[in-house]
Amino acid sequence: MESVVLNNNLQQYNFLKMETTTTELKNVALVNKHVSLGAKMVPFAGYLMPVSYSGLNDEHVTVRNAMGVFDVSHMGEFILKGENALDLIQRVTSNDASVLTDGKIQYSCLPNDTGGIVDDLLVYRIDEKAYMLVVNASNIDKDWNWIQKYNTKNVEMHNISEKTSLLAVQGPKAILALQKLTAINLSEIPYYTFKKGKFNGVDNVVVSNTGYTGAGGFEIYFENEVADKMWNAIFEAGAEFGIKPIGLGARDTLRLEMGFCLYGNDINDTTSPIEAGLGWITKFTKEFTNSKALLDQKENGVAKKLVGFEMIDRGIPRHDYEIADASGNMIGVVTSGTQSPSLNKAIGMGYVPTAFSKADSEIFIMIRDKAIKAKVVKMPFYKS
Numbered sequence: 001m002e003s004v005v006l007n008n009n010l011q012q013y014n015f016l017k018m019e020t021t022t023t024e025l026k027n028v029a030l031v032n033k034h035v036s037l038g039a040k041m042v043p044f045a046g047y048l049m050p051v052s053y054s055g056l057n058d059e060h061v062t063v064r065n066a067m068g069v070f071d072v073s074h075m076g077e078f079i080l081k082g083e084n085a086l087d088l089i090q091r092v093t094s095n096d097a098s099v100l101t102d103g104k105i106q107y108s109c110l111p112n113d114t115g116g117i118v119d120d121l122l123v124y125r126i127d128e129k130a131y132m133l134v135v136n137a138s139n140i141d142k143d144w145n146w147i148q149k150y151n152t153k154n155v156e157m158h159n160i161s162e163k164t165s166l167l168a169v170q171g172p173k174a175i176l177a178l179q180k181l182t183a184i185n186l187s188e189i190p191y192y193t194f195k196k197g198k199f200n201g202v203d204n205v206v207v208s209n210t211g212y213t214g215a216g217g218f219e220i221y222f223e224n225e226v227a228d229k230m231w232n233a234i235f236e237a238g239a240e241f242g243i244k245p246i247g248l249g250a251r252d253t254l255r256l257e258m259g260f261c262l263y264g265n266d267i268n269d270t271t272s273p274i275e276a277g278l279g280w281i282t283k284f285t286k287e288f289t290n291s292k293a294l295l296d297q298k299e300n301g302v303a304k305k306l307v308g309f310e311m312i313d314r315g316i317p318r319h320d321y322e323i324a325d326a327s328g329n330m331i332g333v334v335t336s337g338t339q340s341p342s343l344n345k346a347i348g349m350g351y352v353p354t355a356f357s358k359a360d361s362e363i364f365i366m367i368r369d370k371a372i373k374a375k376v377v378k379m380p381f382y383k384s
């Protein structure tokens with residue numbers, strides 16, 4: 001996910017990339033639904049996607065207080081099967097997938113061999129010999145080719161991205177609405193766990209207690225053919241709870257309030273998981289791509305770290321704004337920034353020298369050639 005300003009009307013959605021190629025955009029199964037609802041549609045990761053419906057702030061608050069539905073069907077899903085499926089996952093991911101049991105999910109990343117990150121992803125254990133990997137939309141082909149390069153033991157790989165729809169139903173009221181549609185006891189699905197079963201009369205639906213908002217809720221995977229049926233049923237079930245469709249703009253502000261990394265902004269091919277504060281998903285109980293170099297970073301420290309900061313003086317930080325010290329020396333760069341709808345203050349993330357990474361360190365964000373004071377804070381920014 002890359003960060004540029006779309007146009008004057010969509011400056012707040014600076015995490016999105018307006019694609020200028022003539023390549024025909026792909027459509028998610030529900031594209032006509034979004035258009036009919038009046039969504040602002042933008043090209044993103046090769047797809048035409050809804051960035052907002054009723055407005056970013058309204059959608060953001062709806063998810064924090066009630067429930068909203070994100071269509072994130074542009075995300076990628078791979079199925080890995082066979083005796084050596086776990087072995088392959090262990091060699092290409094940073095986390096230790098051997099601790100997973102059936103129905104468990106793990107956040108991880110694909111390190112490259114030069115110190116950076118190919119992508120961050122979720123690993124779902126279906127059973128001992130079958131896993132689902134969920135990857136970022138903009139990296140589907142890149143990730144597939146990277147994993148395939150290491151597939152030296154004939155693991156069966158299936159890219160099911162283009163036939164799979166994914167709705168993220170997020171917010172504190174989500175469980176009440178969704179429970180109407182399934183006999184699966186949603187209250188018995190812990191965080192980062194999933195069940196596969198019947199949902200809204202459809203078999204083999206994956207219901208996952210995950211999300212990118214910090215507001216609670218579920219992510220629901222199903223085949224494209226039933227997308228309209230699923231969308232309509234979820235909105236009918238959620239009507240009494242104030243359900244609304246939510247675009248990618250609010251998804252970005254929600255995740256930033258939680259300090260969740262966005263690939264292409266906060267992590268990329270040149271940032272290591274140790275620098276990005278992802279040491280907790282980098283386990284050295286096994287060998288994986290570039291693990292020796294990353295272990296050296298963990299043991300001996302890194303020169304820069306990803307930090308969260310909040311503005312003290314008035315100003316909104318944006319992606320790629322420079323970070324300075326009190327003497328005016330350029331010391332880093334903003335990777336994500338916004339005016340937080342929940343906190344009513346400007347917040348951001350960025351890389352700074354390790355000496356400036358402690359909480360309350362004073363830094364300055366360069367906004368229109370002016371040094372605007374900020375301070376480093378511990379994440380998450382938003383605490384429910």
